Amino acid sequence: MSNDRAKVPPRDESSTDARQNAAARRQADPASTGNHGNHTNHHVVEKRRGPVLLRRSQVSTTTTDQRLLDSRGPSDWVHTDPWRVLRITSEFVEGFGLLAELGAAVSVFGSARTTPDHPDYAAAEKLGAALARAGYAVITGGGPGVMEAVNKGCSEAGGVSVGLGIELPFEQRLNDWVDIGIQFRYFFARKTMFVKYAQGFVVFPGGFGTLDELFEALTLVQTRKVTSFPVVLYREEYWHDLIEWTRRRMLDEGKISPEDLDLFSVTDDVDEIVEIMERAEAARYGAAS
Numbered sequence: 001m002s003n004d005r006a007k008v009p010p011r012d013e014s015s016t017d018a019r020q021n022a023a024a025r026r027q028a029d030p031a032s033t034g035n036h037g038n039h040t041n042h043h044v045v046e047k048r049r050g051p052v053l054l055r056r057s058q059v060s061t062t063t064t065d066q067r068l069l070d071s072r073g074p075s076d077w078v079h080t081d082p083w084r085v086l087r088i089t090s091e092f093v094e095g096f097g098l099l100a101e102l103g104a105a106v107s108v109f110g111s112a113r114t115t116p117d118h119p120d121y122a123a124a125e126k127l128g129a130a131l132a133r134a135g136y137a138v139i140t141g142g143g144p145g146v147m148e149a150v151n152k153g154c155s156e157a158g159g160v161s162v163g164l165g166i167e168l169p170f171e172q173r174l175n176d177w178v179d180i181g182i183q184f185r186y187f188f189a190r191k192t193m194f195v196k197y198a199q200g201f202v203v204f205p206g207g208f209g210t211l212d213e214l215f216e217a218l219t220l221v222q223t224r225k226v227t228s229f230p231v232v233l234y235r236e237e238y239w240h241d242l243i244e245w246t247r248r249r250m251l252d253e254g255k256i257s258p259e260d261l262d263l264f265s266v267t268d269d270v271d272e273i274v275e276i277m278e279r280a281e282a283a284r285y286g287a288a289s
């Protein structure tokens with residue numbers, strides 16, 4: 001005998017469900033009321049759910065919806081990893097659903113702290129507009145600083161301005177120039193969207209967040225997880241020392257290969273960034289045809 005038999009709930013008609021079941025049984029089976037009527041002794045309440053057969057006390061009169069909506073109880077399970085997996089999945093579903101039909105796009109990164117009076121802000125705004133005019137949507141982190149500037153330039157030029165925000169310990173809202181936005185809980189789900197829905201990356205001067213995004217992009221290109229994917233650094237003077245360090249330290253000690261230094265380009269010219277994106281796109285289509 002299977003152990004499952006021990007799990008069959010007893011006929012406890014003091015519970016609401018059991019009372020409803022008993023009522024249903026009486027309605028469908030007058031035999032259960034003591035009134036045998038025209039029914040044979042073989043007539044019992046039963047329910048089929050696909051291949052499953054339920055009879056007598058196992059037949060529930062409540063619906064799945066009703067049980068979902070009526071249920072109350074301990075809520076500890078919402079803090080467990082299996083539940084988090086569902087939330088993570090929902091971020092991918094939302095992101096894929098929102099961005100699947102975006103068209104050609106460029107992801108732009110840079111400092112959240114760049115103020116509107118800084119020259120980088122004006123350059124980022126100009127880039128957003130230039131990309132929009134060239135038919136690209138822009139994707140940013142949806143925050144302040146460089147992100148806001150890019151979204152502003154793109155939106156004002158009539159382009160598609162996307163912001164992928166991130167929940168942070170302090171209050172954070174999508175900047176006013178985001179026209180399509182999602183607020184993510186998980187960095188890794190958000191990062192997938194930056195790569196999956198862009199044809200290339202532009203990186204403005206920034207701090208840890210920006211460097212994280214830059215090096216993630218370079219790693220993806222280096223390991224050929226993404227192909228024909230330009231990574232362009234804006235403002236040579238800011239990046240100069242870091243690039244020198246990659247040459248003098250990383251390359252000299254054999255931590256990267258000489259060709260890895262070709263995985264990114266550097267420019268001070270916003271229009272050149274757009275040209276680089278267009279050339280990469282043409283190369284991609286050329287390779288595909």
Ligand SMILES: C/C(=C\CNc1ncnc2c1ncn2[C@@H]1O[C@H](COP(=O)(O)O)[C@@H](O)[C@H]1O)CO
Nearest residue numbers: 109110111112113141142143206207208209210
């Ligand atoms: C620091 C402040 C707000 C931070 N808000 C952010 N909103 C959205 N995305 C952000 C935010 N901060 C960092 N990021 C991501 O990292 C990059 C910028 O990081 P950095 O350390 O400033 O260089 C950026 O590209 C975003 O994707 C309050 O002003």
